[in-house]
Amino acid sequence: MRIATWNVNSLKARIAWVEEWIGYASPDVLCLQETKLSDAAFPAFAFSSLGYESAHHGDGRWNGVAVLSRVGLADVERGLGSKSDSLGCRLVAATCGGVRVISAYAPNGREVGSEHYHAKLEWFAELRDHLASRYDPGGMVALCGDLNVAPADIDVWDPGALSGSTHVSDAERLALAELEAWGLEDVFRQQHPEPGLYSWWDYRDGAFHRHRGMRIDLVLMSRALAGRARFSLVDRNARKALGEAKPSDHAPVFVDVDV
DNA sequence: ATGGTTGCGAAGCAA
Numbered sequence: 001m002r003i004a005t006w007n008v009n010s011l012k013a014r015i016a017w018v019e020e021w022i023g024y025a026s027p028d029v030l031c032l033q034e035t036k037l038s039d040a041a042f043p044a045f046a047f048s049s050l051g052y053e054s055a056h057h058g059d060g061r062w063n064g065v066a067v068l069s070r071v072g073l074a075d076v077e078r079g080l081g082s083k084s085d086s087l088g089c090r091l092v093a094a095t096c097g098g099v100r101v102i103s104a105y106a107p108n109g110r111e112v113g114s115e116h117y118h119a120k121l122e123w124f125a126e127l128r129d130h131l132a133s134r135y136d137p138g139g140m141v142a143l144c145g146d147l148n149v150a151p152a153d154i155d156v157w158d159p160g161a162l163s164g165s166t167h168v169s170d171a172e173r174l175a176l177a178e179l180e181a182w183g184l185e186d187v188f189r190q191q192h193p194e195p196g197l198y199s200w201w202d203y204r205d206g207a208f209h210r211h212r213g214m215r216i217d218l219v220l221m222s223r224a225l226a227g228r229a230r231f232s233l234v235d236r237n238a239r240k241a242l243g244e245a246k247p248s249d250h251a252p253v254f255v256d257v258d259v
Numbered sequence: 260a261t262g263g264t265t266g267c268g269a270a271g272c273a274a
Contacts, residue, residue, distance in 0.1 A: 034266095061266095248265095
């Protein structure tokens with residue numbers, strides 16, 4: 001089973017690229033983030049015509065997450081379910097082919113120390129509670145998405161240049177590590193120990209072509225699932241323009257598992 | 260080098 005995640009930075013703007021990517025990458029499950037759509041505007045029919053069931057959680061202008069699956073899609077849950085869940089439309093979960101798949105879009109955090117930064121850390125704490133209250137780390141769980149944290153210095157193009165900014169701070173990395181401590185493994189990093197592998201590049205200043213990126217889009221798998229992983233990839237090709245279709249600032253990431 | 264680019268929506272904000 002191929003499980004993929006992609007922050008598309010507006011599904012309306014990216015629908016042609018997403019359909020193209022589904023055509024050649026052939027994911028069994030595809031998690032999307034930043035659809036920027038309401039549920040009513042989500043193009044479920046376009047995906048069903050390609051053989052995918054889908055679940056979307058969005059309220060229009062910001063955020064918005066989805067799970068697409070061609071191996072079944074059941075027991076959909078939208079949102080964190082926590083009492084605040086104040087940064088809504090950042091989580092949707094569904095059971096696909098025996099795997100509990102969660103599409104997640106972490107808050108950006110903006111500036112270290114800002115209210116948005118503290119809200120980001122709180123969101124991670126709520127996400128850990130969400131997992132712990134619902135799932136068994138001994139089961140088959142895949143948390144996929146734009147987590148807006150680069151797990152380690154190896155995951156950024158220049159730790160010095162990014163020092164003091166969000167995505168690399170100790171507190172954010174600790175929040176991510178605590179999430180993983182519940183029982184999730186960073187399968188891509190396990191398979192690819194080398195530096196220089198990123199999933200996001202700023203639109204500005206030619207960052208993509210200068211290899212100035214960060215690895216912030218992750219597929220985190222429970223041990224039972226991670227042990228079945230056979231292959232993983234960041235598809236840098238999908239960060240490029242496709243004819244008239246502009247790219248997202250993120251590339252898709254996928255993991256193949258034997259299930 | 261405090262710039263640069265994109266999306267949404269129609270100015271300025273978020274990323």
